[in-house]
Structures are given as C-alpha cells and as structure tokens.
Amino acid sequence: MPKKLLVVDDEPAIVKGLKFSLERDGYQIDAAYDGEEAMKMFNENQYDLVILDVMLPKLDGLTVLQRIREKSSVPVIMLTAKGEDMDKILGLEYGADDYITKPFNILELKARIKAIFRRTNDTKNEQQIIKVKNMTINLANRSVTIDGKEVNLTAKEFDLLKLFATNPGKVYTRENLLELIWKYEYLGDVRTVDVHIRRLREKIEKNPSQPEFIFTKWGVGYYFADK
Numbered sequence: 001m002p003k004k005l006l007v008v009d010d011e012p013a014i015v016k017g018l019k020f021s022l023e024r025d026g027y028q029i030d031a032a033y034d035g036e037e038a039m040k041m042f043n044e045n046q047y048d049l050v051i052l053d054v055m056l057p058k059l060d061g062l063t064v065l066q067r068i069r070e071k072s073s074v075p076v077i078m079l080t081a082k083g084e085d086m087d088k089i090l091g092l093e094y095g096a097d098d099y100i101t102k103p104f105n106i107l108e109l110k111a112r113i114k115a116i117f118r119r120t121n122d123t124k125n126e127q128q129i130i131k132v133k134n135m136t137i138n139l140a141n142r143s144v145t146i147d148g149k150e151v152n153l154t155a156k157e158f159d160l161l162k163l164f165a166t167n168p169g170k171v172y173t174r175e176n177l178l179e180l181i182w183k184y185e186y187l188g189d190v191r192t193v194d195v196h197i198r199r200l201r202e203k204i205e206k207n208p209s210q211p212e213f214i215f216t217k218w219g220v221g222y223y224f225a226d227k
Helices: 012-024 037-042 059-071 085-093 107-121 157-167 174-182 189-206
Strands: 004-009 026-030 047-051 076-080 096-102 129-132 135-138 143-145 149-151 216-217 221-224
Touching: 004 012, 004 037, 004 216, 012 107, 037 047, 047 107, 047 135, 059 076, 059 085, 076 107, 085 174, 085 189, 096 107, 096 157, 107 129, 107 157, 135 157, 149 221, 157 189, 157 221, 174 189, 174 221
Parallel strands: 004 026, 004 047, 047 076, 076 096
Antiparallel strands: 129 135, 135 143, 143 149, 216 221
C-alpha cells in the first residue's frame, strides 16, 4: 500500500511540483493551500507524513503543527522561506521531525522522507519490549508508556529514545546523534539535538532537571540510564 502524504503550501507551483515528483516515486499525495484546509484534511484522513509550510494563510504552519501534535505523532517536515535559526528552533520546539529551507532540492527532500520511513520500517517486525523503571518501550508499534499511560512522542523523539534505551550507559555526542538519527548531513547545527533531548525529557522525566532516564555527560554528550 503506498504511503499517503499531505502537502501543505500556499504556493500552487510548489504544491504542483511536489505532487508530480512525489507521485512518480509511488506516494499518494493530498494537497492543502491554507492552515484551516490542512487541519480539515488531517482530521478526515490518515497520513503517513505531512510536509508543512510555515507561512500559511488562515492558520500559520506552527499553529497547524501544534494542533497535529495534540492528537498525533505522524512525522512532520516543515518548509519555510525563512532561514533564521530561531524559526528552525521554533519548529522543533513545537514537535517538527525535520526542517528544510526554501528553495530546496527535491532530491534532498525525498532523501529526508525516505530516511523517516526507513527508521519506521526498521522496527516494523521487532517484537522486543524494553522496560526501564516505570517506563515501557514497545519497539514493534513504536509506543511508550509511563505508569501505564501512553506518552505521545514524535518520530525523532522515539528514535532517540530507542537508540538510548537499546544502548544503556553508552555516551553519544551531538554529532553522533545527528549522524545516527538524522542519517544525512544536517543543514542546521548541534542545537537541533539539544532541542529534541529537552522535549523528550519533558515528556518522560518527572523532573527534567533531575533526570532518571537520559543523562548529560558534561562536555561530551548524552547517555541512558544503565540498567
């Protein structure tokens, strides 16, 4: 069954180009041209990935992203014409899985889409359950529960947690994590890792300033509680 993507951009030429190129790769594409239309389509359909522009009429992209994250962990790649670091950090703070700045090479976007789906497929047949203290990580269905309550993680957050939990005690530098989780030469900087780690800690730690699961080795990187 083909992967179903939602492309959201208010520039018809960009939507047309993305739709044409991605459909040639076998993806099923729906398109929306403003934030309200995007949310309506998202609520009425099941998508495997969303490509979302930041600057949209009616509802801006970051608001759409926030609303998506309230109900789903579907991977989201943000598009923007802006190049400021703050916009990148904001997108990641709200739960974006990736970020690409216009104008972009369609081959690069396709590579990022494939990287996201490859990470998802890597755990498709896994049955392993990891239990650490009061947290249970199901690698098969990519779910996490703490005290029996499900924790809603983005694709990148789950990938980070999986890497840490399957390698307890191993210290990863930010550069290691960019290479292992993002799987390509990321155009941003290592602060991307810090943002994702902070968001992950906020979701799984009772007190993020005194973590039980993900620890910082100052001047080096991050590591998971050694079971």
